[in-house]
Amino acid sequence: xxxxxxxxxxxxxxxxxxxxxxxxxxxxxxxxxxxxxxxxxxxxxxxxxxxxxxxxxxxxxxxxxxxxxxxxxxxxxxxxxxxxxxxxxxxxxxxxxxxxxxxxxxxxxxxxxxxxxxxxxxxxxxxxxxxxxxxxxxxxxxxxxxxxxxxxxxxxxxxxxxxxxxxxxxxxxxxxxxxxxxxxxxxxxxxxxxxxxxxxxxxxxxxxxxxxxxxxxxxxxxxxxxxxxxxxxxxxxxxxxxxxxxxxxxxxxxxxxxxxxxxxxxxxxxxxxxxxxxxxxxxxxxxxxxxxxxxxxxxxxxxxxxxxxxxxxxxxxxxxxxxxxxxxxxxxxxxxxxxxxxxxxxxxxxxxxxxxxxxxxxxxxxxxxxxxxxxxxxxxxxxxxxxxxxx
Amino acid sequence: xxxxxxxxxxxxxxxxxxxxxxxxxxxxxxxxxxxxxxxxxxxxxxxxxxxxxxxxxxxxxxxxxxxxxxxxxxxxxxxxxxxxxxxxxxxxxxxxxxxxxxxxxxxxxxxxxxxxxxxxxxxxxxxxxxxxxxxxxxxxxxxxxxxxxxxxxxxxxxxxxxxxxxxxxxxxxxxxxxxxxxxxxxxxxxxxxxxxxxxxxxxxxxxxxxxxxxxxxxxxxxxxxxxxxxxxxxxxxxxxxxxxxxxxxxxxxxxxxxxxxxxxxxxxxxxxxxxxxxxxxxxxxxxxxxxxxxxxxxxxxxxxxxxxxxxxxxxxxxxxxxxxxxxxxxxxxxxxxxxxxxxxxxxxxxxxxxxxxxxxxxxxxxxxxxxxxxxxxxxxxxxxxxxxxxx
Numbered sequence: 001x002x003x004x005x006x007x008x009x010x011x012x013x014x015x016x017x018x019x020x021x022x023x024x025x026x027x028x029x030x031x032x033x034x035x036x037x038x039x040x041x042x043x044x045x046x047x048x049x050x051x052x053x054x055x056x057x058x059x060x061x062x063x064x065x066x067x068x069x070x071x072x073x074x075x076x077x078x079x080x081x082x083x084x085x086x087x088x089x090x091x092x093x094x095x096x097x098x099x100x101x102x103x104x105x106x107x108x109x110x111x112x113x114x115x116x117x118x119x120x121x122x123x124x125x126x127x128x129x130x131x132x133x134x135x136x137x138x139x140x141x142x143x144x145x146x147x148x149x150x151x152x153x154x155x156x157x158x159x160x161x162x163x164x165x166x167x168x169x170x171x172x173x174x175x176x177x178x179x180x181x182x183x184x185x186x187x188x189x190x191x192x193x194x195x196x197x198x199x200x201x202x203x204x205x206x207x208x209x210x211x212x213x214x215x216x217x218x219x220x221x222x223x224x225x226x227x228x229x230x231x232x233x234x235x236x237x238x239x240x241x242x243x244x245x246x247x248x249x250x251x252x253x254x255x256x257x258x259x260x261x262x263x264x265x266x267x268x269x270x271x272x273x274x275x276x277x278x279x280x281x282x283x284x285x286x287x288x289x290x291x292x293x294x295x296x297x298x299x300x301x302x303x304x305x306x307x308x309x310x311x312x313x314x315x316x317x318x319x320x321x322x323x324x325x326x327x328x329x330x331x332x333x334x335x336x337x338x339x340x341x342x343x344x345x346x347x348x349x350x351x352x353x354x355x356x357x358x359x360x361x362x363x364x365x366x367x368x369x370x371x372x373x374x375x376x377x378x379x380x381x382x383x384x385x386x387x388x389x390x391x
Numbered sequence: 392x393x394x395x396x397x398x399x400x401x402x403x404x405x406x407x408x409x410x411x412x413x414x415x416x417x418x419x420x421x422x423x424x425x426x427x428x429x430x431x432x433x434x435x436x437x438x439x440x441x442x443x444x445x446x447x448x449x450x451x452x453x454x455x456x457x458x459x460x461x462x463x464x465x466x467x468x469x470x471x472x473x474x475x476x477x478x479x480x481x482x483x484x485x486x487x488x489x490x491x492x493x494x495x496x497x498x499x500x501x502x503x504x505x506x507x508x509x510x511x512x513x514x515x516x517x518x519x520x521x522x523x524x525x526x527x528x529x530x531x532x533x534x535x536x537x538x539x540x541x542x543x544x545x546x547x548x549x550x551x552x553x554x555x556x557x558x559x560x561x562x563x564x565x566x567x568x569x570x571x572x573x574x575x576x577x578x579x580x581x582x583x584x585x586x587x588x589x590x591x592x593x594x595x596x597x598x599x600x601x602x603x604x605x606x607x608x609x610x611x612x613x614x615x616x617x618x619x620x621x622x623x624x625x626x627x628x629x630x631x632x633x634x635x636x637x638x639x640x641x642x643x644x645x646x647x648x649x650x651x652x653x654x655x656x657x658x659x660x661x662x663x664x665x666x667x668x669x670x671x672x673x674x675x676x677x678x679x680x681x682x683x684x685x686x687x688x689x690x691x692x693x694x695x696x697x698x699x700x701x702x703x704x705x706x707x708x709x710x711x712x713x714x715x716x717x718x719x720x721x722x723x724x725x726x727x728x729x730x731x732x733x734x735x736x737x738x739x740x741x742x743x744x745x746x747x748x749x750x751x752x753x754x755x756x757x758x759x760x761x762x763x764x765x766x767x768x769x770x771x772x773x774x775x776x777x778x779x780x781x782x
Contacts, residue, residue: 048482091439091660263663264719269482271658275666328655 001074005097007116008075009033014040015074022070023184027177029170030125032113033076034083035060036157044159045079045109047092048268060157062126062168062185069184074122077112081274082259083128083161085109086136086336086343087323091271095325100142101364104322107137110169114141117171124172124181130161131251132343134169135369138355139317142365143171144178144384149374150350153185162254165247165347175356175388182381191382195372197311198227201235204315204342212320215361219368219387223314226386233306235315236299240341243299247344248337249292252281273329299348307351309373312383317355318342321364345371354380356387392465396488398507399466400424405431406465413461414575418568421507421516423500424467425474426451427548435550436470436500438483439659451548453517453559453576460575465513468503472665473650474519474552476500477527477727477734478714482662486716489532492755495713498528501560505532508562515563515572521552522642523734525560526760529746531713533756534562535569535775540765541741544576553645556638556738566747566779573772582773586763588702589618592626595706595733603711606752610759610778614705617777624697626706627690631732634690638735639728640683643672664720690739694762698742703774704762708746709733712755736762745771747778 014037033043036056043050078093088111089095096115098106106115110127114137117125127134129147138145146169153168160166172178179190205213224230236243319338355367372380405428424434427447469484479502480486487506489497497506501518505528508516518525520538529536537560544559551557563569570581596604627634710729746758763771
């Protein structure tokens with residue numbers, strides 16, 4: 001395999017055959033370099049991470065699960081530094097190429113996994129999603145991607161960031177492969193029955209760029225064909241920006257707790273904006289965390305109320321398609337903040353979300369997301385598969 | 392020359408002969424990698440600095456001055472990243488070795504220049520001093536070093552940090568060489584007459600570790616033999632820590648102004664503590680800067696009052712000898728803050744200061760500093776030379 005899109009970590013070479021005749025036989029996969037592979041250092045997207053951590057002796061649960069199901073591991077992929085980023089630009093390892101829009105970022109932090117799948121270098125790939133790190137690259141690279149119900153999967157051997165929000169997700173180009181992999185990862189058959197009620201989050205569509213919202217309308221119509229006429233709701237009565245503020249309080253404060261012993265001991269090298277996030281995380285006052293925890297309770301209550309088991313909600317995965325590569329921080333920072341407004345519910349409430357490809361705006365992909373009840377991950381995958389069948 | 396102490400920037404090779412038969416003929420020098428050398432990128436101690444800046448086409452004033460006087464440039468030396476550091480540990484280029492105490496840091500940010508001179512790899516070396524970057528490595532490596540009167544020398548071609556505090560300084564092992572180089576750099580004959588009045592800063596000696604203060608006593612006695620019995624004074628009636636607070640407000644805020652366009656455009660890689668300093672610098676409120684500017688006025692008034700032309704003041708250059716290499720940030724940060732308490736007056740008031748070697752504590756060097764009136768740089772060099780003669 002030639003790494004045509006700078007998706008794989010340079011200097012590592014990992015290839016492990018899957019068990020013979022499993023349900024994923026014939027599929028290849030890559031693992032974001034946050035997942036342990038026995039005998040290989042977990043790089044974490046930062047040149048100083050591996051020195052702080054022993055070379056793992058066991059495969060991460062997610063890696064082992066795919067190997068046991070017959071998929072072949074073909075390599076480890078570039079990630080934003082220790083998963084702290086949403087755009088996919090890594091100043092040390094380089095920025096993977098978004099093959100459908102080479103002048104755009106791939107999205108992050110699961111940038112290399114998304115880029116590798118999008119370029120056809122493998123069939124599926126493992127990512128992580130704390131604040132949007134599977135959903136955003138799914139949207140930007142035109143892939144199916146899932147952020148599963150928080151707490152559902154075993155995260156052993158996955159580098160943590162903010163444990164109350166961390167999840168393991170995965171990508172695929174087509175819905176059939178996505179369903180095959182999802183059945184294995186979820187340990188559950190993907191149902192054929194679809195949910196009976198569709199909600200459309202008017203605040204989220206209103207928050208997206210108008211042309212992005214418009215580009216997603218045909219996909220919403222296809223969803224309505226499958227499920228029924230949508231009901232308009234507010235996802236976030238308190239404000240998407242208020243939810244984002246809560247997540248931007250809890251997640252960086254928790255990330256600082258995760259990384260501070262390493263930072264103190266090794267004074268690691270970071271891109272400026274990554275270090276800045278850690279510094280700001282270290283400075284969040286307890287009073288702010290207290291408020292954010294209360295808001296998290298409100299968000300959980302809201303999503304429980306909106307999403308009984310037979311209901312799904314749709315919204316834009318991101319407010320726009322992928323920004324250009326190499327923009328200055330003063331331009332990127334507000335874009336990142338807007339993305340967070342459409343992603344914060346994931347880390348706050350832990351409901352499952354699938355991003356479905358199928359729309360483009362401004363010459364690049366944008367995904368439509370569907371959310372369901374906690375535990376309804378397989379139902380969302382079923383909807384994604386049905387969407388492809390009516391396409 | 393073999394770089395036995397990791398003092399020189401790897402990958403650069405610069406050697407320029409001095410003009411024949413100048414006053415510094417036969418001497419070799421190195422330049423901190425903040426000084427421009429025509430045709431060679433100025434690395435600035437950070438892997439992303441050179442990309443933001445064109446390769447210089449002219450030598451820095453200080454480099455040209457030494458070449459014109461006959462000294463030979465033999466290389467460019469490691470510095471703390473864009474001069475932001477006081478201990479000399481660079482996570483990209485490595486930490487130069489303090490040859491007299493190899494398990495200790497060399498001090499910074501002019502770490503490589505000090506290490507090269509201390510190891511005998513060259514006779515003198517250029518450094519910069521904004522908040523202590525010549526004085527601290529002079530103390531830790533057992534060298535003569537000068538922070539000249541602020542505004543006296545031409546800083547053309549020297550990478551700035553905080554222009555209201557920035558100076559060009561230099562190091563030498565012995566007082567005779569130090570005087571030769573100083574006469575050229577200052578453009579002034581080093582006098583034979585010595586000042587007539589000696590002050591001893593009791594607050595500064597009291598702030599140093601007791602064993603460090605004790606180790607410096609014999610040097611103070613030698614000074615007294617040369618100049619007369621010292622008068623005890625307070626250097627900082629408002630508090631050395633209050634002066635340090637003012638400097639730690641003005642200097643990082645100004646450094647952020649210097650570097651923010653680069654940071655915004657290139658999102659450079661930094662060691663965590665360097666990025667942290669920039670982030671905190673960016674957050675200093677105008678009200679704090681206002682207070683610090685008033686305190687700077689007080690400091691200037693105090694030093695003008697204490698130091699008429701015929702008077703010098705002595706104090707420990709640093710509160711202790713060099714800390715061990717590789718300490719965690721939680722240990723280093725308070726040490727750095729204590730060093731700043733004995734260095735802040737330099738950036739705040741701009742008076743000249745010479746650090747004189749000759750004492751050791753805890754197995755490593757510590758310097759005695761003398762300060763004089765603005766413009767009395769040559770007098771301080773004369774005192775350093777006389778000290779060696781009575782040693």
